Amino acid sequence: MLTIGIKKHQVTSHFALSNIQIKVKSGEIYALIGKSGSGKSTIAKLLVGLSIDSEYSIKINSKELNDGLDRLIPQFKQAGYVPQTLHLKPHHTVYNYAQVLFQYLPNNQQDTIITKYLKQFYLIKQKDTKVASLSGGERQKLALLEAISQPISYLVLDEPFSQLDTEQKLEFSQIIASVVAERAIPCVLISHDLTDILQLSQSVGIMEKGKLVFQGSWDKFKNSPNAVVIRLKQAILSWDDQMKGLINNLR
Numbered sequence: 001m002l003t004i005g006i007k008k009h010q011v012t013s014h015f016a017l018s019n020i021q022i023k024v025k026s027g028e029i030y031a032l033i034g035k036s037g038s039g040k041s042t043i044a045k046l047l048v049g050l051s052i053d054s055e056y057s058i059k060i061n062s063k064e065l066n067d068g069l070d071r072l073i074p075q076f077k078q079a080g081y082v083p084q085t086l087h088l089k090p091h092h093t094v095y096n097y098a099q100v101l102f103q104y105l106p107n108n109q110q111d112t113i114i115t116k117y118l119k120q121f122y123l124i125k126q127k128d129t130k131v132a133s134l135s136g137g138e139r140q141k142l143a144l145l146e147a148i149s150q151p152i153s154y155l156v157l158d159e160p161f162s163q164l165d166t167e168q169k170l171e172f173s174q175i176i177a178s179v180v181a182e183r184a185i186p187c188v189l190i191s192h193d194l195t196d197i198l199q200l201s202q203s204v205g206i207m208e209k210g211k212l213v214f215q216g217s218w219d220k221f222k223n224s225p226n227a228v229v230i231r232l233k234q235a236i237l238s239w240d241d242q243m244k245g246l247i248n249n250l251r
Helices: 040-048 094-101 107-120 136-148 166-183 218-223 227-236 241-250
Strands: 002-012 015-024 029-034 056-060 079-082 154-158 187-191 203-208 211-217
Touching (some): 002 040, 015 187, 015 211, 029 040, 040 079, 040 154, 040 187, 079 136, 094 107, 094 136, 136 166, 154 166, 203 218, 211 218
Parallel strands (some): 079 154
Antiparallel strands (some): 002 015, 203 211
């Protein structure tokens, strides 16, 4: 269980996060959505330890991670994180990159593990390709592989679909779902687009101006009288015909 409690976090003189309470079960994908500037990415950085504030709590299986102690490496070691802006080593091949990620394993296990993940992530054909030559979707897969290469306890994905086309989104969604199920870890998936996470997540939180204005299961979302949710439903109705099947599930 991942538990997040943010009493107040001042981002700028005019904007703050306040009264954020989130719980994500092991094996669950929690979607955090909202407009740009609503506070989603700030929460992501607090979640993984890249922002510092004494006025928040982050617990994994009841263990407090924000313990106030100085850390040489800011990111919580228990957190796997894929940020909006990727920082991948461009001159490595995919296989060499994976070797660096899994160098802590015994040599006789490395090839087996790397091959397993490259197949699972649909990167086996690109194993000898330089990172700089990968497509946006392939780079996202490699970034996710980096995030889970260590024995992490939870996963945070910040706008992982923003650079992907429809086909790439479907494939990447399958990979995320398989990783979360296989590791049985909580996952917070941040997005500004409801369509990206409709069939992937089990629960949803909606951010507006630094506050959680809705939180719950998709069933609760469908039946909520919340004004923000109503506006989202109205927006959904204006989307193209490809979304009609999903729209019907919201009615």
